[in-house]
Amino acid sequence: MTVTVRIPTPLRKLTGGADEVSIEAANVGAMIENLEAAHPGLKERLCDEAGEIRRFVNVYVNDEDVRFMGGRDTELKDGDEVSIVPAIAGGR
Numbered sequence: 001m002t003v004t005v006r007i008p009t010p011l012r013k014l015t016g017g018a019d020e021v022s023i024e025a026a027n028v029g030a031m032i033e034n035l036e037a038a039h040p041g042l043k044e045r046l047c048d049e050a051g052e053i054r055r056f057v058n059v060y061v062n063d064e065d066v067r068f069m070g071g072r073d074t075e076l077k078d079g080d081e082v083s084i085v086p087a088i089a090g091g092r
Contacts, residue, residue: 001026001078006034007087014041028059031071031082046084056087 002022007015015021023038026029032053037041048054052072059066060083066074075080 001074001080001081003031003048003076003078003080005031006081010086011042011045011084014039014045025076027072028053028061028066028070028074028082031070031076055083058085058087059083060085080087 002024005021005023007019007021012019020057021035021038023031024036025034025046032043032046035046045056046053046059053059053066060077061069061074061080066072
């Protein structure tokens with residue numbers, strides 16, 4: 001399946017400035033591995049030492065949070081849109 005992955009601004013230096021990339025993957029875990037193969041350095045920013053998606057990184061498939069869908073095992077379909085959104089904290 002080919003999916004479109006939206007890359008947040010802080011990670012675009014790893015994708016040559018691209019805000020979106022197309023990746024072949026059957027699930028979110030494979031997408032992360034294939035992103036790493038195409039754009040080295042992305043996986044360590046997305047995943048912890050155990051290979052799980054970091055707490056402060058939100059991943060959405062078609063606007064649905066993968067944490068509530070199956071995490072890395074969330075299946076992808078051809079044409080799905082995946083958004084990587086770093087969590088933002090702070091304020092007054």
